[in-house]
Amino acid sequence: MRRPDIRPRLGLLGSRPLTYSDTDWATVLQNNVREGLVDYAGLLAQREPLERYYALVGETGPTRTPDQFVSRSAKTAYWINVYNALVLRAVLERYPISTMYDLTLPRLEYDYTFKVDAE
Numbered sequence: 001m002r003r004p005d006i007r008p009r010l011g012l013l014g015s016r017p018l019t020y021s022d023t024d025w026a027t028v029l030q031n032n033v034r035e036g037l038v039d040y041a042g043l044l045a046q047r048e049p050l051e052r053y054y055a056l057v058g059e060t061g062p063t064r065t066p067d068q069f070v071s072r073s074a075k076t077a078y079w080i081n082v083y084n085a086l087v088l089r090a091v092l093e094r095y096p097i098s099t100m101y102d103l104t105l106p107r108l109e110y111d112y113t114f115k116v117d118a119e
Contacts, residue, residue, distance in 0.1 A: 005113040006089060008058035009051050020060040020068045024053035025081050028088070040095055043088060054089055054114075057082050061117025086114055 027049040032039045043050065061078060062069040069075045090112055091097060 006054075006086075006093060008055040008115055010055050010059065012048070012052045012055045013059065018056060018060050018065070020056065020065065020078070022053075022077075022081055024049040024056070025085055028053065028085070032088075038088060038091075040088075040091060040097075044092055044095055047092065050085060050088060050092075053085055057085070057117065058115040059118055064118040082116055086112070086116070089114075 028043065031046060031049075032043040057078070060068060061082075062075045069078055
């Protein structure tokens with residue numbers, strides 16, 4: 001199976017220099033998560049905040065913009081949010097499926113290629 005290479009859409013980002021913000025990620029969660037479950041159909045219909053967040057984390061992060069992640073908790077929060085966002089992004093690649101636990105999905109940790117923190 002070919003490794004899915006999911007590239008961020010950098011054209012969604014505004015002017016430079018970029019400043020990390022989890023505002024788009026918060027919008028994704030607020031609009032698409034109910035009682036711990038993700039509304040993937042809703043996310044697919046309104047995916048721009050997720051795509052914009054992925055583009056932003058592709059260009060910012062503890063390595064690329066270390067001045068924006070000075071505390072250990074800021075770095076940890078970044079990586080937790082990024083991982084969860086990439087799970088949703090990976091599910092959208094194979095949608096429609098009912099859950100990220102679908103056994104036919106490639107494994108996020110090993111089978112996908114993402115650009116995060118400019119790497």
